Structures are given as C-alpha cells and as structure tokens.
Amino acid sequence: MVNRQRMILVCQGTGCISGGAEQLLSSLKREVAKLNLGESIEVKRTGCHGFCQRGPLVVTEPEGFFYSKVKPDDITEIARSQLPGGKPVERLFYRDPITDMPIPYYRDIPFYSRQQRTVLRNCGNIDPEDIEDCLAVDGYQGLRKALHEMTPEQIIREVKQSGLRGLGGAGFPAGRKWEACRRAPGDEKYVICNADEGDPGAFQDRSIMEGDPHSVLEGMITAGYAIGAKQGFIYVRAEYPLAVKRLRVAISQARNKGFLGRNILGSGFDFDIEIFQGAGAFVCGESTALVLSIEGKRGMPKPLPRPRTAEVGLWGKPTLLNNVKTFCNIPLIIIHGSEWFAAKGTERSKGTAVFSLTGKVVNNGLIEVPMGITLREIIYDIGGGIPGGKAFKAVQTGGPSGGCVPASLLDMPVDFDSLTAAGSMMGSGGMVVMDEDTCMVDIARYFLNFTRRESCGQCVPCRVGTKQMFDILDDITQGQGRLEDIDLLLELGEAVARSSLCALGQTAPNPVLTTIRYFRHEYEAHIHEKKCPAGICQALSSPQGLN
Amino acid sequence: MEKREERLLREILSFYKGQQGELIPILLQVQANFGYLSEKARKLIARFLSITEGQVYSIASFYSQFRLVPLGKKRVTICRGTACHIRGAPRILEATEKVLGLKEGETSSDLEYTLETVACFGCCALAPCIRINKNVHGEMTPEKVKELFPHLK
Known part of the structure; x- marks a missing residue:
C-alpha cells in the first residue's frame, strides 16, 4: 500500500453536502489525478468537522490549513497548493469576525481551540466509511481490552467509577443502569442505542453517526458484553438518511473484521447490531415508548407504575438504553480508565458535553466542551458572540423540555445540576442563542406548539394542558392576552408538570415557566401595552412603531 | 393498485417474516417505493402480518413520517x-x-x-x-x- 504523507480532507457531513461538498470531493480527486499527485496525496472523505456554517470545509494535512466556504472554482488552486513549493490558498482562510485577520490553521481558530474534543475525537479526521481509517486511530482497542482483559463486572465498575451520566438528557448515572441490567434475571437481554434525536435544534447525534459510526458500535458491543446481551439495536430517526447509510456500512465492515457476529475476537462472545429506523415521534425519546415502537406498536409510554426498561424492556426482556454520545465515551473509559475520565468536568457532572451551538451567534456548529465551562465562554469565546452588534437575550437548552436562560446567568457553569436549577436542563445538546430580536412569548408559543403536536394523547394533563397553554400563548401573541393569563399559565404549567404520565408532559411547561420567570416584562408588554418589544408578533405594534 | 404495483409490494413483503415487529420497517419501505401508503397497500400489509387494517392505520397515523395520500413529485x-x-x-x-x-x-x-x-x-x-x-x-x-x-x- 502506498503510504501517502499528504492529505486533503473534504467534509462530507449533511451540512457541507448541502453546500455542494460531494461534487467538491469528486472534482478534487480528478484534479489531483490530473496533476499526477495521486501517488503522494490522498483525497479523503470525512465526517462532520462541526463548523457547518462555514462549509463546505476542506483541511489539508499535515499542515492543518483550514479552508472554508470552498467552491468548485477553488479546487484547482487547492490541488496545486499541494505541489512541491505550492502556497496555501490564502483567500479561503477563515477570517476572524472581529479583527478580519485570516487564520490559516485549524488549531488556531477560536471556535476549535477552546474546545475539548473527546467524543468528537474522530469526527472530521477519519473516513467514516473505511474501517481501516478507524483502526488506525485505535478504533476497537477498547473492545479488545474489554473482551480480553476484563470481566463484565470490572467493566461495569469502571463505568460506574468514571461518573459518566447518560447524555441523552436525563443524566442518569450510566454505570448504575448497566449494573441493574446485568443483575436483572434472564438470559435474553438487549442493548439499544437511542439515536432518535427528537429535539428540534439539535444535530450532535446525527453528526457523530455520520462522522464516527464505529465508536458508537464499539460502545454498544462493550455494553452487550458487560450486561450479557447478544443483540443490539440502533434506533435512528428516518430523517437522517446519511447517518443510516454510514451505520449500515460500518456494521457490515465490523462484521467482516470480526468485531460483530459470532465469537468476537476469539473471546467466545456473540453480539450483533441491527438498525431500526424510527418513523418520527418525539415521545419515543421516553424509553418505554421507544421500546414499544421497535415492537411495531404506537410509541406511547407505559402507564405508571412502569417497570424500568433495564429490567423489563424490549419484548419484556432486560434492556439497556443509552444515547449515542454515552456509548461513544465507553471505548475511551475502557482504554484510559475511569480516573482519566473523572478528572474532566465538575464534581457531579463528569467528562464533556457536546452541543449544537446555533441561533443568533456568530459561529454556528457542533462543539464539545468540558462540563463546568460557563455559558459565556461557550457563546462568546467559541461562538464569537452575537452577530450584527445585537444584544444577547437568552440561551435555550434542552429543546422543548428545557428553558431559556437569561444574561444574568451567563457565568453559570454548564452541567446537569446547574441547568436544572435554572429551570432548564442539559437535554441532549441543543443550544440555541437568542438576541434582542427574539420574542420570548413567541418562543414559548413555538415550543408549546411543538409539544402539543407531539403529545401522544394518552394522558389528559399533557394532551389537554399543552393545548390550553398553547391557546393562551397564541392569544397573547395576537394581542388578545388578558391580565390573569400569566397566573393561569403558571397554574396550568404546574399541573401539567406534576400530573403528566411521562417526561414529555412533565417538562413541556419549562419553556413557558422559564420565560415567565426571567422575561415576565415581555409578557406584560404584550398583555398590557399590546406591544411586542422584539417586533416579532405581527398582530402587535413594535416599540418603534414599525408595524 | 395496478398489477405491477401489487407485484412490487408482494416482492417487498417477501423479504419479511410476517411478524408484527416488522410493521414499521415494512411501512417505511413501502412508502419509500410508492411515495405513500394507499388503502390497498395497507390492506395487503395487514393480511401479511395477520393483523387488522385498523392496527395498520393506527400505526400509520401515529408516526409523522407516514403519508396516507399521494405526494407531489x-x-x-x-x-x-x-x-x-x-x-x-x-x-x-x-x-x-x-x-x-x-x-x-x-x-x-x-x-x-x-x-x-x-x-x-x-x-x-x-x-x-x-x-x-x-x-x-x-x-x-x-x-x-x-x-x-x-x-x-
């Protein structure tokens, strides 16, 4: 095999593809061949680099030059820059939004330099459809160690000691779930990876599956060995065709290499993984609903008191259900040990958090930061602040289950407990920044419109409560708000939160409750003065009288 | 449903075992081929899985991916x-x-x-x-x- 020293990496994530990255890749390959550089330069497809907003992205190695917004016309120049004595294509360098200075290297761009990429370690660096690439960066080394050097009990102890908490939203300690599943009686058990990513405004799970599918598989196989399961499922939403394709390729390559199937790596352990495409229902984020969906039924949470999925799950068997990112951490914990993992993050939230940083922020994209970093660091240092000289108003985390955190809490550390205390939640990783032009009543209405549509309709508080809250919010944005509406929303919100059957309803009022808590004056302006301070609600006059 | 379409549908179904757990994958695949889930298709799927048409409708109407009417090109x-x-x-x-x-x-x-x-x-x-x-x-x-x-x- 030719050992090519130089590489041109072309991002083939969904974001970059929408900007034409597929054509870029093929024409770059042709161009390199035309220049007779095929022997010395490898043109490689990679998964998501994270900086989707600047896409299509091209990186050259070993220098680490970072080219953004690359167009087909730029291909020849990029290929030629790789000739002996060639110069980098300066006009494609990323420019600092404040100083306008070009930043040639990937590693110097503040969007990347402030991050700590561990879960995203391989995204953007390897070809997700080539297992050899994954093996070259220690892929499946964690599995090898787990199968050959550790007992299932040792693995579970390691995961417990690492302090890893479920990264799908609720933050339940992963090790405890694994232990419960291991201890549950029965020979037939299942592992499910929740890749449904139902939160609007979040794409981190999609990017990981597109960019590094083997780490997901490796985490799942290790989990299967630890709890004593032979079969795994990846529940992935049908809206993610590229992720499904990459996972299929990865599964078949892993089978060929003996990481899946019978007698994995000669250990005597059998395990296989199937993909199950979700058909679109937010409520399937709830574990009992997700399991019913795989069984071919309507995804409606089981009534209370419901057994834990770890004990009675898929087809009534003990089932371990974790999120994509939780599984991606497992190989690292096995290789480097629990202490290495626990050294990162805060006392009660270990490791890193992956966020989809979007909305009214200069740098949009996928980021990974240590737990405990402040919101200010994320939004201003990594995100580059608010575009257009506008003022920051709030940041929304946790999707429809979360809330809006105001400017006064920008110095709050980002971890499971602080976000919950602020009335929001970690959620699966959506982080949407809002500026002075965002109307908080409209945002509350937006989320209730979502939960109202997604409620499975089984229990009254959620089905009727979210509808009633939506109607009140709709009235307020239409200028029909009444004085008592704020109190009524608070009362309804508390009732829905307390009496709904599952987390969808229990958390649905959060966007309303946090916006009332932190932005009550906006509600009052809508109701008393019939004004929308942000100028969004068209039925109302904006403060400048623009409408 | 034309003969040709019925043949294609039967061919799709031949890849499945006829277990209820296959309902959602079948619906997704049928929709990927036909664009939507016609009444005739739902009927054939119900028969194949030994469930009622109502049960198929209940799933097809619950999940947001599924379409019961034809879509534009x-x-x-x-x-x-x-x-x-x-x-x-x-x-x-x-x-x-x-x-x-x-x-x-x-x-x-x-x-x-x-x-x-x-x-x-x-x-x-x-x-x-x-x-x-x-x-x-x-x-x-x-x-x-x-x-x-x-x-x-």
Missing part, C-alpha cells in the same frame, strides 16, 4: 426547528406558500409539488433551511426561495 420541506424558527422560518414558509400557491400540508392538483414542514432535520447551523426532495438549501431568505423555483411566478 417534488417534496418541499420547510424546517421549523428552533434555530430555523428564530432565524425567520415562519417568513420562509410564508414565502414558499406564496410561490407554490400551496398551504402547509397541501399537494398541487397536478401532483407536481407537496409543501410540508418538519420538526427539524438537523441542519441547524445553516438555519433557516428548506429541503427539496433530498437536497438541503441553507441560510434561506424569502428572496432566495423565489430563486429556487425560477419557472414559477
């Missing part, structure tokens, strides 16, 4: 995710409705276009987004929407 999907929303998705939807002469959820009578919205397709960094069949177009404005359909006035 070009499916125009507006993302109403959070990032898209605050960056102007409502105005993009309005502009698209105007250009296509369709409301959300409608299909043109010549079966050329369907206009729909989706909770999020995960291209948030490029918000607001619109998708035409498989192609995503990011950072949309009402003006750019018009450019996407140059032959429509």
Whole structure:
C-alpha cells in the first residue's frame, strides 16, 4: 500500500453536502489525478468537522490549513497548493469576525481551540466509511481490552467509577443502569442505542453517526458484553438518511473484521447490531415508548407504575438504553480508565458535553466542551458572540423540555445540576442563542406548539394542558392576552408538570415557566401595552412603531 | 393498485417474516417505493402480518413520517426547528406558500409539488433551511426561495 504523507480532507457531513461538498470531493480527486499527485496525496472523505456554517470545509494535512466556504472554482488552486513549493490558498482562510485577520490553521481558530474534543475525537479526521481509517486511530482497542482483559463486572465498575451520566438528557448515572441490567434475571437481554434525536435544534447525534459510526458500535458491543446481551439495536430517526447509510456500512465492515457476529475476537462472545429506523415521534425519546415502537406498536409510554426498561424492556426482556454520545465515551473509559475520565468536568457532572451551538451567534456548529465551562465562554469565546452588534437575550437548552436562560446567568457553569436549577436542563445538546430580536412569548408559543403536536394523547394533563397553554400563548401573541393569563399559565404549567404520565408532559411547561420567570416584562408588554418589544408578533405594534 | 404495483409490494413483503415487529420497517419501505401508503397497500400489509387494517392505520397515523395520500413529485420541506424558527422560518414558509400557491400540508392538483414542514432535520447551523426532495438549501431568505423555483411566478 502506498503510504501517502499528504492529505486533503473534504467534509462530507449533511451540512457541507448541502453546500455542494460531494461534487467538491469528486472534482478534487480528478484534479489531483490530473496533476499526477495521486501517488503522494490522498483525497479523503470525512465526517462532520462541526463548523457547518462555514462549509463546505476542506483541511489539508499535515499542515492543518483550514479552508472554508470552498467552491468548485477553488479546487484547482487547492490541488496545486499541494505541489512541491505550492502556497496555501490564502483567500479561503477563515477570517476572524472581529479583527478580519485570516487564520490559516485549524488549531488556531477560536471556535476549535477552546474546545475539548473527546467524543468528537474522530469526527472530521477519519473516513467514516473505511474501517481501516478507524483502526488506525485505535478504533476497537477498547473492545479488545474489554473482551480480553476484563470481566463484565470490572467493566461495569469502571463505568460506574468514571461518573459518566447518560447524555441523552436525563443524566442518569450510566454505570448504575448497566449494573441493574446485568443483575436483572434472564438470559435474553438487549442493548439499544437511542439515536432518535427528537429535539428540534439539535444535530450532535446525527453528526457523530455520520462522522464516527464505529465508536458508537464499539460502545454498544462493550455494553452487550458487560450486561450479557447478544443483540443490539440502533434506533435512528428516518430523517437522517446519511447517518443510516454510514451505520449500515460500518456494521457490515465490523462484521467482516470480526468485531460483530459470532465469537468476537476469539473471546467466545456473540453480539450483533441491527438498525431500526424510527418513523418520527418525539415521545419515543421516553424509553418505554421507544421500546414499544421497535415492537411495531404506537410509541406511547407505559402507564405508571412502569417497570424500568433495564429490567423489563424490549419484548419484556432486560434492556439497556443509552444515547449515542454515552456509548461513544465507553471505548475511551475502557482504554484510559475511569480516573482519566473523572478528572474532566465538575464534581457531579463528569467528562464533556457536546452541543449544537446555533441561533443568533456568530459561529454556528457542533462543539464539545468540558462540563463546568460557563455559558459565556461557550457563546462568546467559541461562538464569537452575537452577530450584527445585537444584544444577547437568552440561551435555550434542552429543546422543548428545557428553558431559556437569561444574561444574568451567563457565568453559570454548564452541567446537569446547574441547568436544572435554572429551570432548564442539559437535554441532549441543543443550544440555541437568542438576541434582542427574539420574542420570548413567541418562543414559548413555538415550543408549546411543538409539544402539543407531539403529545401522544394518552394522558389528559399533557394532551389537554399543552393545548390550553398553547391557546393562551397564541392569544397573547395576537394581542388578545388578558391580565390573569400569566397566573393561569403558571397554574396550568404546574399541573401539567406534576400530573403528566411521562417526561414529555412533565417538562413541556419549562419553556413557558422559564420565560415567565426571567422575561415576565415581555409578557406584560404584550398583555398590557399590546406591544411586542422584539417586533416579532405581527398582530402587535413594535416599540418603534414599525408595524 | 395496478398489477405491477401489487407485484412490487408482494416482492417487498417477501423479504419479511410476517411478524408484527416488522410493521414499521415494512411501512417505511413501502412508502419509500410508492411515495405513500394507499388503502390497498395497507390492506395487503395487514393480511401479511395477520393483523387488522385498523392496527395498520393506527400505526400509520401515529408516526409523522407516514403519508396516507399521494405526494407531489417534488417534496418541499420547510424546517421549523428552533434555530430555523428564530432565524425567520415562519417568513420562509410564508414565502414558499406564496410561490407554490400551496398551504402547509397541501399537494398541487397536478401532483407536481407537496409543501410540508418538519420538526427539524438537523441542519441547524445553516438555519433557516428548506429541503427539496433530498437536497438541503441553507441560510434561506424569502428572496432566495423565489430563486429556487425560477419557472414559477
């Protein structure tokens, strides 16, 4: 095999593809061949680099030059820059939004330099459809160690000691779930990876599956060995065709290499993984609903008191259900040990958090930061602040289950407990920044419109409560708000939160409750003065009288 | 349903064992081939899985992916995710409705276009987004929407 020293990496994530990255890749390959550089330069497809907003992205190695917004016309120049004595294509360098200075290297761009990429370690660096690439960066080394050097009990102890908490939203300690599943009686058990990513405004799970599918598989196989399961499922939403394709390729390559199937790596352990495409229902984020969906039924949470999925799950068997990112951490914990993992993050939230940083922020994209970093660091240092000289108003985390955190809490550390205390939640990783032009009543209405549509309709508080809250919010944005509406929303919100059957309803009022808590004056302006301070609600006059 | 279509449907079903757990994968695959789930198709699927048509309908109407009526050749999907929303998705939807002469959820009578919205397709960094069949177009404005359909006035 030719050992090519130089590489041109072309991002083939969904974001970059929408900007034409597929054509870029093929024409770059042709161009390199035309220049007779095929022997010395490898043109490689990679998964998501994270900086989707600047896409299509091209990186050259070993220098680490970072080219953004690359167009087909730029291909020849990029290929030629790789000739002996060639110069980098300066006009494609990323420019600092404040100083306008070009930043040639990937590693110097503040969007990347402030991050700590561990879960995203391989995204953007390897070809997700080539297992050899994954093996070259220690892929499946964690599995090898787990199968050959550790007992299932040792693995579970390691995961417990690492302090890893479920990264799908609720933050339940992963090790405890694994232990419960291991201890549950029965020979037939299942592992499910929740890749449904139902939160609007979040794409981190999609990017990981597109960019590094083997780490997901490796985490799942290790989990299967630890709890004593032979079969795994990846529940992935049908809206993610590229992720499904990459996972299929990865599964078949892993089978060929003996990481899946019978007698994995000669250990005597059998395990296989199937993909199950979700058909679109937010409520399937709830574990009992997700399991019913795989069984071919309507995804409606089981009534209370419901057994834990770890004990009675898929087809009534003990089932371990974790999120994509939780599984991606497992190989690292096995290789480097629990202490290495626990050294990162805060006392009660270990490791890193992956966020989809979007909305009214200069740098949009996928980021990974240590737990405990402040919101200010994320939004201003990594995100580059608010575009257009506008003022920051709030940041929304946790999707429809979360809330809006105001400017006064920008110095709050980002971890499971602080976000919950602020009335929001970690959620699966959506982080949407809002500026002075965002109307908080409209945002509350937006989320209730979502939960109202997604409620499975089984229990009254959620089905009727979210509808009633939506109607009140709709009235307020239409200028029909009444004085008592704020109190009524608070009362309804508390009732829905307390009496709904599952987390969808229990958390649905959060966007309303946090916006009332932190932005009550906006509600009052809508109701008393019939004004929308942000100028969004068209039925109302904006403060400048623009409408 | 024409004979040819029925043959294709039966061929799809031949890859499955006939267990209830296969219902959602079957519905997804049938829809991928036919564009929607016709009454006839639902009937055949119900018979194949030994369940009632009502049970098939109950699943097909629960999940947002499934369509019970034919769709247009070009499916125009507006993302109403959070990032898209605050960056102007409502105005993009309005502009698209105007250009296509369709409301959300409608299909043109010549079966050329369907206009729909989706909770999020995960291209948030490029918000607001619109998708035409498989192609995503990011950072949309009402003006750019018009450019996407140059032959429509």
